[in-house]
Amino acid sequence: MALVIRDADVITMDDHTGVTPVRRTIRIEGAVVDLVAADPADVPIAQGDTVVGGRDRLVCPGFVNAHTHSWEYLAKGRYDNLPLELWMLYAYPILGARPLPPDLVRLRSALFAVESLKSGTTTLVDDVLETPGQDLRQLDAVFDAYDEVGVRANISGHIINRPFVDTLPYVADWLPADVVAQVRAVPVPTTEDYLAFSTEAFARYAGRGDGRLRYMVAPSGPQRCTDDLLAAATELAVRHGAECHVHVLETKTQAVTGREFYGTTLVEHMRRIGALSPNTTLAHGVWTTDDDIAALAEAGTCVSHNPVSNLKLGSGIAPWRRYHDAGVPIGLGSDGCSSSDTPRLHDVIKAAALLHKVTDADHESWPTVAEVLGAATRGGARTAQLHHDVGTIEAGKQADLLVYDLTTLAFAPRNRAELQLVYSENGGSLRQVVVAGQVVVDEGRVTTVDEDSLLAELRERLPGVQAEQDRVEARNAVFHETFDRMHRTTAAEDVGVHRWSGTPAAR
Template sequence: MAIVIRDAEVITMDAATGSTPVTRSIRIEDGLIAEIGASVTLRDTDTVLNGRDRLVCPGFVNAHTHSWEYLAKGRYDNLPLELWMLYSYPILGAAPLPPDLVRLRSLLFAVESVRSGVTTLVDDVLETPSQDFAQLDAVFDAYDTVGVRANISGHVINRPFIDTVPYAAQWLPSEVAERVRSAPLLSAGEYLDFSAEAFRRYAGRAGGRLRYMLAPSGPQRCTDDLLAGATELALEHDAECHIHVLETKTQAVTGREFYGTTLVEHLRRIGALSANTTLAHGIWATDADIDTLAEYDVCVSHNPVSNLKLGSGIAPWRRYHDAGVTLGLGSDGCSSSDTPRLPEVIKAAALLHKVTGPGHETWPTADEVLRAATLGGARSARLHPDVGSLEVGKKADLLVYDLSTLAFTPRNRLDLQLVYSENGSSLRQVMIGGELVVEDGRVTTVDEDALLAELRERLPGIQAEQDRVERENTVFHEAFERMYRACAAEDVGVHRWSGEPAPVAPGM
């Protein structure tokens, strides 16, 4: 049985019409878009949906997020990334999360995501103190149940955390530094073996809807052999290799102090850049870095809400576009942006870069922002042959909005209203692989009320454990505060807090 959406306003994001709405009908068979045009085939057995007063567009791709932060939503404020990480990514004292709680956390994260129009997640999953297959199985099981499409990682840090930033270790008590450095860490070989097994274990999961990806945390947090090996393994499996790079000014200083160059150039030198690589953030990139990323066809996931919340800076949006670097959009984690909902990210991306300079002709267009939220994210996830636009042969991952709502009143330019006016309240249906996973604002695949009730019952114990771990990790705060302020005062050749190039002193 096929599904036909008749005579809707459609944003296809294809090469012909892009983000310009056009009146189209869509025929969906076996989870794929079989026809799209002014008219399509109709059969007696078809389920026909009236598209009048409806806007249909591709599902959104959240190109960088951390579902594992879901339980820490709304806990922190006014902390820059390196200080925030002391509590949200604790160095000491965290106990392994049981798989049943990982599954509950992942179910809730997926529910909130799909209800806002996210059909594909690039989920950089990290567990503390380390990840095992029982925990990873729980994430795959949860996403299989909800019906979302996802790349799911084994995130890894294999250097002592106090040695992943400059200066801080010298200001820590020696016994604290020794305790951190004595903790067991994965070798490159152990992580690559784990990942090779994950590719075997999850191959074809949910008909290919769920895929494993590699996620070395960052060049300063992983050994060179792990970074290069992860890049090679990703190419072997045509999987994404997802790396945090140049998220903060501290990381720009780290590249210079650790490697005598930028972190992007270091990755290039060790063979850790490829068309399968996505850099999360990429704020403090130099012009030379951006040219290198374009040369290697590397993608960048832009996370404006999280970057603003953590005071990390403003990514060079126009410079990336001009260089031909593919941009996706990400919410980042629920502990740094406090939401997995991509409509907020889309609007923030469209607005943020209007304040980085007076040249209004360089400001983001609605088409560019929607492209990043759909095709750009799909390309970064290595899923662009299947999702990101509404075209014949692609997966039927799509959103249906009600145009009779206040968000679309008066009905003017629907693409602009989708970016600036709509916050998810007009979303009526979400389809992933031809299956309706959201109908009239409710997820059809799980009992959301039961999930919320379970979390409420367990929350006191969860929060008590979070409080305990946070207290234990305050021991690092003073040293990391000094490190952060020292790095903030240094000249790294770019000034990404305003998005403008750093001023050059006379004679330089």
């Protein structure tokens, strides 16, 4: 039995019609788009097929969240006015965190997937980090939750294999010696440990969710991982046709880190050790130089742009136009629910369309709606190594799509639907979400799990979760003054790249 969406306005994002809505009828057979036709008469209807009228409906590819952290979901709305390195003290605690039980990981992941689907994200690139470390039972819980909810995802084993005080400039010299010794005494995985874990994960999750769910490697960043691990993880990703997801040059501090640690930029360091590849995606890429961008383009390396998170953490503004002009593939990400406080990609899409209009006086260089929607769909699919499967609506691709109601206020008056999708719509007009041919959201309700039961369980467990967060934050406050000093020092340094205006006042 097939699902047919008849005579809808469709943004295919393919090479022929792109972002311009066209009247099309879509036939979905199983998990795959079987046919996209201009004339409904060209679409066969068999007995038992479900036919949905497309009048007053806008259909587009499901959004790809090209960089997010579901594990931050329990810290949503907890922090404000903290730059990345200070925020990480509390959201990614250095000391004292206890392993999260798998049943809580599963609850957290299910809620994150539900909220993502209900706002139009059908694919997640989920960089999952557990503190103090990740095991396969925790990773199983993420895969299990996503399998049940019905989202598509790349799910990582995030890895840091250097003591955290040795991943930042200056702090190891400024902190009390006993605190530094305490951090360095915390065991870190070896390269062999991570490769063995990842090799097992690739085998363990192969074909999971009928191919919707895939494992990816995620070395946290070139300053947080040893060179041998970063190079080996890149090679492993290429061998498995998977994504290698790495945080690079999110903040000015990281630009200073490259200079202090390697005498060059972090991108150039990655190039030298063989850690740039077509399978590599850099999360953020805010403080890149022109030479960095050229190196990324030559290697076929992608960038996930996360404007909302970069704004909230004061990290800076990524060089959108220079990436596009160089041919670097770009996706859009929400980042985590503690750094942007929502997984909604509609917010990110609008921010990306607006933010870069103030970075260049030449209005002809401003982001176009076609570029922004392209980044949210086929660009994100490219960063995730899923561009052969999703990102466009065309025959042979996976049937991941969104159906919007064009009779809502967001589309009134109905002028250019593609512009209104970017600038006017916030997800409130979304009526159906389809992943792999299955309607997983229908009229605002997820069809696969009981959302109310999930929320009830969260409310029951939240006091214990928050008490643990309070305890860990209090223990890690010992680093705050030194990390604040480090942030202010690096913010005042000249790295030859300008991605923000203003410098934090000295104390």
